[in-house]
Each structure stands twice: as structure tokens, then as C-alpha cells.
Amino acid sequence: MGQLALGFQSLLFKLAIFVVMAALLAWALGGTLWPRSQWGIVSEPLGGWAIRVEVTGAHEVHYHLAASEGGEWINVLPREGADSWSSVAGPVRLPDGGILIAALVANRWEFFRSTGGDPGSFSLDDMWMAPDRYMVEQILRQSSSAPASTESKES
Structure with a gap:
């Protein structure tokens, strides 16, 4: 059970890093993750x-x-x-x-x-x-x- 919890923790950590990097890339390119009209x-x-x-x-x-x-x-x-x-x-x-x-x-x-x-x-x-x-x-x-x-x- 401990390895399963470590796996989920690792997955959540990687997902958080991905979202932060995507937001930084969108900001650097002059846009947003949620475009507005x-x-x-x-x-x-x-x-x-x-x-x-x-x-x-x-x-x-x-x-x-x-x-x-x-x-x-x-x-x-x-x-x-x-x-x-x-x-x-x-x-x-x-x-x-x-x-x-x-x-x-x-x-x-x-x-x-x-x-x-x-x-x-x-x-x-x-x-x-x-x-x-x-x-x-x-x-x-x-x-x-x-x-x-x-x-x-x-x-």
C-alpha cells in the first residue's frame, strides 16, 4: 500500500509541475491558459x-x-x-x-x-x-x- 501512495504522490507532483510549466509557457508567449474574448x-x-x-x-x-x-x-x-x-x-x-x-x-x-x-x-x-x-x-x-x-x- 505504501508504494501505491508514493506512486500517486509522484504523479500529483509531476502534474503540478506540468501545470506550472504550461502556465509559464502561455504567459511567455503572451497568452493565457484560459483565453477570453x-x-x-x-x-x-x-x-x-x-x-x-x-x-x-x-x-x-x-x-x-x-x-x-x-x-x-x-x-x-x-x-x-x-x-x-x-x-x-x-x-x-x-x-x-x-x-x-x-x-x-x-x-x-x-x-x-x-x-x-x-x-x-x-x-x-x-x-x-x-x-x-x-x-x-x-x-x-x-x-x-x-x-x-x-x-x-x-x-
Whole structure:
């Protein structure tokens, strides 16, 4: 029985040394044993709006539309409980002063348009359909340069 206890003691000692060495190696390489999510702004802020990317500990990438309030970035879209965004295009400023953004949600591009400066003013805009990223960029470019009014002028 004494040899069995010595065997377990030796095993626990080696396990403790291994954990300490792994933690030191992770620290030396600039990481941790338990990674936490990190985020950053990946677009040029446009009127207080920007695209924020978040990488979780499981190396999953999620995009958000964020608003700058009081010097901090607050996620506005996607809303709680909605599917996460795997890719984003935009934001672009519309001629009427609003913002348009496109997001890849569940392998389908969706467009979101703001109706004002309030963070809660974004709504799903199903005016456009886009099969791929190229078409999304075309729509965003055309929308940002379209005239503000569609009324025809009589001469």
C-alpha cells in the first residue's frame, strides 16, 4: 500500500509541475491558459457608428454594429437573441443622412437601415437581395451616391 501512495504522490507532483510549466509557457508567449474574448474596431467610424469584431476563446468571429456613447463602444446590432453576423459590409452614409449596413446572417445577406441617429433606430431593409459580397458592395456604393430625393422636376 505504501508504494501505491508514493506512486500517486509522484504523479500529483509531476502534474503540478506540468501545470506550472504550461502556465509559464502561455504567459511567455503572451497568452493565457484560459483565453477570453477580444474585440476591436475594424471600420472607420462613421458619424459615431463603427463595425466591431469580437473573437471568442473558441476562435469564433462575430461582427457587431457599435455606437459610440460617452467614449465607449456599445453593440447595437445584432440584437439579443438574433443570429450572429459572420461577415459585414459598410456602413455607408445615405444621402438622407441615415446609415446602411449589410450583414451575412445564416448564409444570407441582410441590409439594415437607420431611420435616425438613435441606436435603436435600425430596421431590417428587405428592399435589396444580394447573392454574394460583390453585389452587396455594388448596392452599398450605389446607395451612398444616390440622390436624396426621387421626385422628378418639371421644367
